[in-house]
Amino acid sequence: MKQDYAQTITWHKKAADQGFANGQYNLGVMYARGHGVKQDYAQAVAWYKKAAAQGFVAAQYNLGVAYANGEGVQRDYAQALIWFKKVADQGYADAQYNLGMAYINGNGVKQDYAQALVWFKKAADQGHADAQYSLGAMYVNGNGVKQDYVQAVAWFRKAAAQGDAEAQSNLGVMYENGHGVKQDVVQAKDWYAQACDNGLQDGCDNYKRLN
Numbered sequence: 001m002k003q004d005y006a007q008t009i010t011w012h013k014k015a016a017d018q019g020f021a022n023g024q025y026n027l028g029v030m031y032a033r034g035h036g037v038k039q040d041y042a043q044a045v046a047w048y049k050k051a052a053a054q055g056f057v058a059a060q061y062n063l064g065v066a067y068a069n070g071e072g073v074q075r076d077y078a079q080a081l082i083w084f085k086k087v088a089d090q091g092y093a094d095a096q097y098n099l100g101m102a103y104i105n106g107n108g109v110k111q112d113y114a115q116a117l118v119w120f121k122k123a124a125d126q127g128h129a130d131a132q133y134s135l136g137a138m139y140v141n142g143n144g145v146k147q148d149y150v151q152a153v154a155w156f157r158k159a160a161a162q163g164d165a166e167a168q169s170n171l172g173v174m175y176e177n178g179h180g181v182k183q184d185v186v187q188a189k190d191w192y193a194q195a196c197d198n199g200l201q202d203g204c205d206n207y208k209r210l211n
Contacts, residue, residue: 002091005036016047024051025059032062032071041072052083061087061095068098068107068136077108088119096123096132104143113144124155130153132159140170140179151182163177165198172206 009030015023028047031040045066051059064083067076082104089097096119103110103116117138123131136155139148153174159167172191175184189210195203 005030009036016050019054020049021054021056021059024048024054025056025062028059028062035115041066043072045072057087057090057092057137061092064095064098075165077102081108082140088122091126093126093128093131096120096126097134098130100131100134113138124158127158127162129159129162129164129167132156132162133164133170136167136170151180153180160194163198165200165203168192168197168198168199169203169206170183172203176206 009027012023012027012030012130015029017023017039024047028044028051030036031047032044033039037043039102045063048063048066052063060083064080064087066072067080067083069075073079077129081099084095084102088099100123100137101118101120103112103119105111117135120135120138122130123137132155136152136159138144139152139155141147145151153171156171156174160171168191172188172195174180175191177183181187189207192203192207192210196207197203
């Protein structure tokens with residue numbers, strides 16, 4: 001059934017104009033996606049701000065994304081972090097992951113692997129696959145923690161179970177080299193094959209190399 005965006009946006013606009021945060025947020029999303037209206041990131045941000053001011057968490061998160069990407073506003077990593085931190089403190093896993101990435105890359109803050117680890121761990125404990133992969137990478141490289149291949153494998157395994165191709169490929173590397181696990185080329189090939197099936201070229205290349 002084709003969605004009637006025009007009707008949907010009419011209802012969201014009514015709710016938004018009456019001050020309902022949910023309507024303001026949904027209207028922002030429709031402007032951001034161009035559903036029922038011409039795509040307009042500035043309008044999206046304006047509605048997100050109204051909803052965010054009422055404590056609507058998803059709107060606060062989307063504001064952080066807008067500032068991080070420069071969509072509808074001038075790119076401003078410091079502003080993005082303010083919103084991500086506000087949302088992350090409320091337990092929002094995507095925001096916790098984004099804070100971790102900001103600390104890894106030094107975007108809007110001084111690069112700080114220890115802080116990155118803290119935020120990745122919070123998100124990873126909620127099942128956030130990208131955060132689980134990132135934790136694994138930090139343990140492999142010894143960034144912010146003592147290098148620990150066993151811990152790396154544990155986190156890669158969690159992300160891989162959710163279909164994360166990078167994690168699957170890295171498990172292949174760990175099994176091929178005997179890092180954190182007993183060396184096992186058969187297992188390595190299996191993980192490379194799974195990464196390949198999920199669209200990662202490195203997985204395909206490594207699988208072919210071992211055959």
